[in-house]
Amino acid sequence: MLTTKSVKGLQIVPPKETSGAYETAPDMPKMHCVTVIVGKRAAGKSVAAINLIEKMGYDYTIAVSPTMNSNKELMSRLNIEYTFDDPDDLTCIDKIKEIVNEEARDLERYIHEMKEYNKLMKDIKQGHNIGDDLMLKFFNNDFVKPQHRWNGKKPRIAVLFDDMLGSMIYSRPRKINALSTYSRHLGQLSEGGSIGVSLYFLIQSFKMQTGGLNRVIRNQCTQLILFKTKDLGELSDIADSCGGEISKETFIKVYDYAIETGGDHPFLFIDLHKKPNHPSMFRIKFDKFIMVDELIKKEQIK
Numbered sequence: 160m161l162t163t164k165s166v167k168g169l170q171i172v173p174p175k176e177t178s179g180a181y182e183t184a185p186d187m188p189k190m191h192c193v194t195v196i197v198g199k200r201a202a203g204k205s206v207a208a209i210n211l212i213e214k215m216g217y218d219y220t221i222a223v224s225p226t227m228n229s230n231k232e233l234m235s236r237l238n239i240e241y242t243f244d245d246p247d248d249l250t251c252i253d254k255i256k257e258i259v260n261e262e263a264r265d266l267e268r269y270i271h272e273m274k275e276y277n278k279l280m281k282d283i284k285q286g287h288n289i290g291d292d293l294m295l296k297f298f299n300n301d302f303v304k305p306q307h308r309w310n311g312k313k314p315r316i317a318v319l320f321d322d323m324l325g326s327m328i329y330s331r332p333r334k335i336n337a338l339s340t341y342s343r344h345l346g347q348l349s350e351g352g353s354i355g356v357s358l359y360f361l362i363q364s365f366k367m368q369t370g371g372l373n374r375v376i377r378n379q380c381t382q383l384i385l386f387k388t389k390d391l392g393e394l395s396d397i398a399d400s401c402g403g404e405i406s407k408e409t410f411i412k413v414y415d416y417a418i419e420t421g422g423d424h425p426f427l428f429i430d431l432h433k434k435p436n437h438p439s440m441f442r443i444k445f446d447k448f449i450m451v452d453e454l455i456k457k458e459q460i461k
Contacts (some may be wrong), residue, residue, distance in 0.1 A: 198386030203424035246326030263346035
């Protein structure tokens with residue numbers, strides 16, 4: 160029989176805040192995330208992605224796709240501010256990083272200017288001497304308060320990758336791997352925390368030898384959307400990615416149940432980093448939790 164002996168003062172103390180974390184609606188997944196959406200052609204991947212991004216409440220989306228115009232009506236539901244239509248252009252990853260870093264610089268500029276502005280207003284009220292530099296900076300016929308597009312909040316940004324099969328970004332994955340690894344840390348702030356981005360990958364196959372989504376990105380996956388497939392090997396691979404939460408046999412039953420009862424364009428939604436208040440990591444689409452006995456028993460034991 161195994162026993163333990165505690166050591167005082169060596170307990171793990173987690174941070175109070177998580178870098179790049181944002182509050183989301185109670186029934187929505189955590190943000191920021193790396194979401195992989197797997198389905199054959201015309202399965203409904205884009206519709207699922209757009210609905211999820213809408214419901215997550217991002218301020219804007221960056222799209223990397225050569226086929227944006229073909230989905231123009233659907234994509235118009237999102238606030239897409241930047242589009243990169245050449246998936247063979249490896250520099251687009253650097254440009255995405257720069258967009259987010261610029262958001263961080265602009266937020267820090269605003270925070271700094273607000274401190275100066277508040278000091279100026281306080282000095283005026285108390286009759287203190289005021290420096291000419293601050294007067295010139297904030298006075299233009301009247302005192303002008305610093306402006307920030309997001310009113311001092313960190314913007315919520317999604318990046319959507321679609322129709323990228325065989326692209327150079329996937330075939331030479333060093334940059335996309337790095338982005339998926341540090342996505343929530345992107346746009347670091349000097350006072351702590353970061354802007355971060357959520358990544359959405361729309362793919363036709365969970366695994367490919369070349370030109371597809373590689374193991375590094377798959378290992379970073381926080382949510383997985385799985386449409387109908389007849390590939391038992393693919394289902395087995397995805398069951399492995401669930402981290403041993405349930406047996407493969409139970410996973411197949413959960414998947415079959417979601418596909419059989421999901422109506423038009425059914426899919427299984429798997430939240431690998433679910434919130435504590437969510438009763439299950441599995442859903443039929445987004446609106447029905449699947450209650451799995453094995454998971455319920457594990458929670459009860461804990």
